[in-house]
Amino acid sequence: MVRTDYRLTQLDALEAESIHVFREVAAEFERPALLFSGGKDSAVMLHIAAKAFWPAALPFPVVHIDTGHNFPEAIEFRDRRVAELGVRLIVGSVQEAIDSGQLVEKRSSTAGRNRLQTPVLLETIERHGFDALFGGARRDEEKARAKERVFSFRDEFGQWDPKNQRPELWDLYNTKIGNGEHIRVFPLSNWTELDIWQYVERESVALPSIYFAHRREVVARDGMLLAVGAYVTPAEAEEVVEELVRFRTVGDMSCTGAVVSSARNPAEVIAETAVTRITERGATRADDRTAEAAMEDRKREGYF
Amino acid sequence: MSGPAEASPSRRRPGDILRFATAGSVDDGKSTLIGRLLYDSKAIFEDQLESVERTSRDRGDEYTNLALLTDGLRAEREQGITIDVAYRYFATPRRKFIIADTPGHIQYTRNMVTGASTADLAVVLADARKGLVEQSRRHAFLVSLLRVPHIVLCVNKMDLVDYAQDTFEEIAGEFEGFAARLSVPDLTVIPISALHGDNVVTASENMPWYEGPTLLSHLEHVWVAADRNLVDVRFPVQYVIRPQSAAYPDYRGYAGKVAGGVLKVGDEVMVLPSGFTTRITAIDTADGSVDEAFPPMSVTIRLAGELDVSRGDMICRPHNQPTAGQDIEAMVAWMDERAVLRPGAKLAIKHTTRVARALVRELHYRLDVTTLHRDEGASSLELNEIGRIRLRTTKPLFTDTYARNRATGGFILIDEATHRTVGAGMIL
Numbered sequence A: 001m002v003r004t005d006y007r008l009t010q011l012d013a014l015e016a017e018s019i020h021v022f023r024e025v026a027a028e029f030e031r032p033a034l035l036f037s038g039g040k041d042s043a044v045m046l047h048i049a050a051k052a053f054w055p056a057a058l059p060f061p062v063v064h065i066d067t068g069h070n071f072p073e074a075i076e077f078r079d080r081r082v083a084e085l086g087v088r089l090i091v092g093s094v095q096e097a098i099d100s101g102q103l104v105e106k107r108s109s110t111a112g113r114n115r116l117q118t119p120v121l122l123e124t125i126e127r128h129g130f131d132a133l134f135g136g137a138r139r140d141e142e143k144a145r146a147k148e149r150v151f152s153f154r155d156e157f158g159q160w161d162p163k164n165q166r167p168e169l170w171d172l173y174n175t176k177i178g179n180g181e182h183i184r185v186f187p188l189s190n191w192t193e194l195d196i197w198q199y200v201e202r203e204s205v206a207l208p209s210i211y212f213a214h215r216r217e218v219v220a221r222d223g224m225l226l227a228v229g230a231y232v233t234p235a236e237a238e239e240v241v242e243e244l245v246r247f248r249t250v251g252d253m254s255c256t257g258a259v260v261s262s263a264r265n266p267a268e269v270i271a272e273t274a275v276t277r278i279t280e281r282g283a284t285r286a287d288d289r290t291a292e293a294a295m296e297d298r299k300r301e302g303y304f
Numbered sequence B: 001m002s003g004p005a006e007a008s009p010s011r012r013r014p015g016d017i018l019r020f021a022t023a024g025s026v027d028d029g030k031s032t033l034i035g036r037l038l039y040d041s042k043a044i045f046e047d048q049l050e051s052v053e054r055t056s057r058d059r060g061d062e063y064t065n066l067a068l069l070t071d072g073l074r075a076e077r078e079q080g081i082t083i084d085v086a087y088r089y090f091a092t093p094r095r096k097f098i099i100a101d102t103p104g105h106i107q108y109t110r111n112m113v114t115g116a117s118t119a120d121l122a123v124v125l126a127d128a129r130k131g132l133v134e135q136s137r138r139h140a141f142l143v144s145l146l147r148v149p150h151i152v153l154c155v156n157k158m159d160l161v162d163y164a165q166d167t168f169e170e171i172a173g174e175f176e177g178f179a180a181r182l183s184v185p186d187l188t189v190i191p192i193s194a195l196h197g198d199n200v201v202t203a204s205e206n207m208p209w210y211e212g213p214t215l216l217s218h219l220e221h222v223w224v225a226a227d228r229n230l231v232d233v234r235f236p237v238q239y240v241i242r243p244q245s246a247a248y249p250d251y252r253g254y255a256g257k258v259a260g261g262v263l264k265v266g267d268e269v270m271v272l273p274s275g276f277t278t279r280i281t282a283i284d285t286a287d288g289s290v291d292e293a294f295p296p297m298s299v300t301i302r303l304a305g306e307l308d309v310s311r312g313d314m315i316c317r318p319h320n321q322p323t324a325g326q327d328i329e330a331m332v333a334w335m336d337e338r339a340v341l342r343p344g345a346k347l348a349i350k351h352t353t354r355v356a357r358a359l360v361r362e363l364h365y366r367l368d369v370t371t372l373h374r375d376e377g378a379s380s381l382e383l384n385e386i387g388r389i390r391l392r393t394t395k396p397l398f399t400d401t402y403a404r405n406r407a408t409g410g411f412i413l414i415d416e417a418t419h420r421t422v423g424a425g426m427i428l
């Protein structure tokens, strides 16, 4: 008599798992916050968070670590989403930290300001006393991420110790921490890039316009197409061309590359992604290519 | 996202998720097999392949080592071993797959238990030249202890035994005999060559005598929806939603993930520990109300009447209740290298959404995971040891046996001083 066809589609199962994670954190932590970059993963994360607590409002603020080198489209999008949801936005500014002399910026054409985000992020966490931070990282993005827990413990210095992670069984998350420690929580751990796009399409999740094809002046550098603008000045030998492009991630403008594309909506992006043979980060993030273990090193220090 | 509407009709379309764990001794070819699955299903990207080719060349390997695709952290790459559970993803038009890639070393039982805890299926590898070794038995035992409903034994490196049917049959027969002593509901044995691809994604031309499915085809078709408990209604309350807003002044919903059974609007239910009975008036999601909810859906339930219900409470049916008690009999896998488990130890226990303190009353025996021998003289459990214990908790837990429901039968133990997750328990 028991029906056996009770099953969830891939996207429904992933969404249910993410919702469970959001609620677990809201129930067990005092001061959670959601890290929001304006990128597609954090847009999806925010969308699911809103669903997890519906019809109540989000029970935590949104935090943005602003490099000062952001795409204006991403900032605009951030402000719009925050206003729509009526949540509090907390901005940690890399530029301010540089201006006040707290941070020193190294001159380097490809590294960008990603590494400088870490101290600002940790300072923001400390100042607000956050004990849990949601991040939009996915395990399929990068090798070091593949081994990170959904609830990832950080010590008083914000550091991740890959050799000393808590075993994670069933859906029972260990939320215990001491003073000054915190947990990074990754509700999208089990999503792939394709899942994200299919979900964006199904749920009509709004994204910054730069995710879709548009004309832009770019310059080819280190095998990537960089957007010419305030943060990328073409060198003498470099040729500026106008191309139809889109961005696959939204990072620091100085080191996030575009791909040539004519995809104008999620369905067309999915069609393109289905035949793409280069991973998201490899194609478009100079910061991850510097060393084979670049991400692992940054994560140990406390990066997202 | 506002107002009740019909939930999306896509909810029951095929294209679900299969989670599987892999286990094998060092050098049985586990990394090669996973690399092969990812590669042949086109989940590997050019830059990943390039990076692996580069690393292979730097290390002086004579061929491109597909195994490197799955070696994550630098420490591991340097030591050339896999040290922790890593998760991999690939999809075919039929299904999405989540692989919990667990290392096969003797000292890492912890990782296998972790990987198997969420797995629908386990792939155990054996080297055709060596047959079943101690490790294979250990892996099969752990997988059955964690109640992974489906096991696949891949007899690998068939190319090195001339694809001989009798070699395969012998190993398969021995494993089936062993599995019969464990509670393995569904066992499949497949002869493969991970290196050359035989019977991984495409059927082998070298083994015409084998008529079963390839590994991928089996993974795509194995039926897992019925593995969840759809009989005993269990809804651990995770979070109470009270908007107290102008639009929803009186809304009070109990949010959580269905742990068992099928909940329906109108059902009479009981709330534990209070024992009050009431009715489900609505099952809400942000996409609108639904008529029924089943595992592993995350929903919000509304109940008739004014009740005092909070996180940690359990909603069930009046005539089908979990066991409510403070004395817990369980098998426990100890996972900490610093502390040991001894009678008298006090720990925190997390079971569904309920957290309590627990006292280890008794250690009945330690189990040898290779021989299944019970050592009743054991006085402690160390890292990677498994034993049967009795716990006394500070408040009642609402449990089922782990064999009946993995979601309401499993728990974790946490050291109150170090906050480390030190044990995983399966209720008997």
Ligand SMILES: Nc1nc2c(ncn2[C@@H]2O[C@H](COP(=O)(O)OP(=O)(O)O)[C@@H](O)[C@H]2O)c(=O)[nH]1
Pocket: B024, B025, B026, B027, B028, B029, B030, B031, B032, B033, B067, B156, B157, B158, B159, B160, B192, B193, B194, B195, B196
């Ligand atoms: N001949 C042959 N060699 C294999 C096969 N599968 C794996 N190997 C080799 O066995 C060795 C160990 O494989 P690896 O995947 O690293 O094993 P792991 O330790 O289980 O991950 C490597 O040299 C592989 O090339 C196979 O099917 N046939």
